[in-house]
Amino acid sequence: MQIGFIGVGKITNAIVEGLCTSSIENTQIYLSPRNEANAQRLAEKYAQVRRMESNQQVIDQSDIVFIAVRPAAAVEVLRTLVFREEQIVVSLVPLLKKAELLNAVAPATQVVRAVPTPTVMQHTGPILLFQANDTVIQLFSHLGQPLQVTDEHQLHALWTLTxxxxxxxxxxxxxxxxxxxxxxxxxxxxxxxxxxxxxxxxxxxxxxxxxxxxxxxxxxxxxxxxxxxxxxxxxxxxxxxxxxxxxxxxxxxx
Structure with missing residues (x-):
């Protein structure tokens, strides 16, 4: 499984640490160049992690792309990138609703909103998922307890608690x-x-x-x-x- 991350802040760091210390097998992780110190540290620590030279390189290499950028910059960042129709896009951006996300990552149509917390580094805690497929649910099961919600208002109400x-x-x-x-x-x-x-x-x-x-x-x-x-x-x-x-x-x- 080829997994990419656009944005390498605290939550990306927790997810990558969690995945690399979990039982998941046959994964390669690609990190965007921003937050260079974080990305470089993870790449040096884990053999399956690579820091790429651009966001587009991350997308080109990945089957699943995690979006973990600041809400204010998310749409602007995504619209400069080219996604593939078959890719799965997992957004960790709080204020970016699904309709906006779909528009920004077209032609990709498999879009999931997810709310992991820093405890995924220890493979524990609930992980909110909105419209996740089996692949994403299985991936997150290595990090904590996936919990699906049925609509975006429920997602936002629970996301508020973080x-x-x-x-x-x-x-x-x-x-x-x-x-x-x-x-x-x-x-x-x-x-x-x-x-x-x-x-x-x-x-x-x-x-x-x-x-x-x-x-x-x-x-x-x-x-x-x-x-x-x-x-x-x-x-x-x-x-x-x-x-x-x-x-x-x-x-x-x-």
């Missing part, structure tokens, strides 16, 4: 700082916090029917710590801040 990665880590940082201030060494505090929230999410995933409200209520006991903390945080409107931020992020897709 904007909450920074607030999530900010929360963990605040909890870490508080714990350290109360006498716990940093290594122990951070390992416990990361492990605690990972375990809680794993428990939810393994439930036959995930219901976060029921899980929250199940954790509470009358006059217990979870009941108190849940009440105090709700009363301060902290959760509403996440809804407002999500609403504002979703507007960027309109």
């Amino acid at each position: 904007g909450l990665i920074t607030p999530f880590y900010d929360l963990l940082h605040e909890l870490s700082s508080w714990t350290i201030a109360n006498g716990v060494d940093a290594t122990t505090a951070n390992q416990y916090i990361a492990g605690l929230f990972q375990a809680l999410c794993l428990a939810a995933q393994q439930d036959s029917s995930i219901n976060f409200k029921e899980l929250a209520q199940h954790a509470e006991t009358p006059n217990g710590m979870n009941e108190q903390a849940g009440r105090e945080i709700r009363e301060k409107g902290a959760h509403e801040a996440y809804r407002i931020a999500s609403d504002n992020l979703l507007k960027r897709f309109e």
Whole structure:
């Protein structure tokens, strides 16, 4: 399988690292010349990775082409390139809708929108897919858990949640700082916090029917710590801040 990447930023780096350390076989990966340091490092690290001299060379060599450029520049970049009708184009560009993408990569017609997260480097995490074929689903199965959505609005609503990665880590940082201030060494505090929230999410995933409200209520006991903390945080409107931020992020897709 010949796989090309137009754009070699953080998410491309994570995907390439994930693919090169996965069980996938017989792949050659071609990288565009932008972000030279990233592309060169990956090419030196993995025998199946090559940095090309131009974006067009990447496309000419590839059966599957990943588009991972900035939203503002995506259409302009794509319209300077010549795609083949039989190629599969996988767009990782948040604000580039399918209709615009199809127009920009014609005559290619096999177009997929995908939302991997940086955790694909560790072969884990959900990967949103919109109108993916079996080839793309199988490819992403080496990187995490493919999850198909049925329309672009659902895709955009779920894509919005990837904007909450920074607030999530900010929360963990605040909890870490508080714990350290109360006498716990940093290594122990951070390992416990990361492990605690990972375990809680794993428990939810393994439930036959995930219901976060029921899980929250199940954790509470009358006059217990979870009941108190849940009440105090709700009363301060902290959760509403996440809804407002999500609403504002979703507007960027309109």
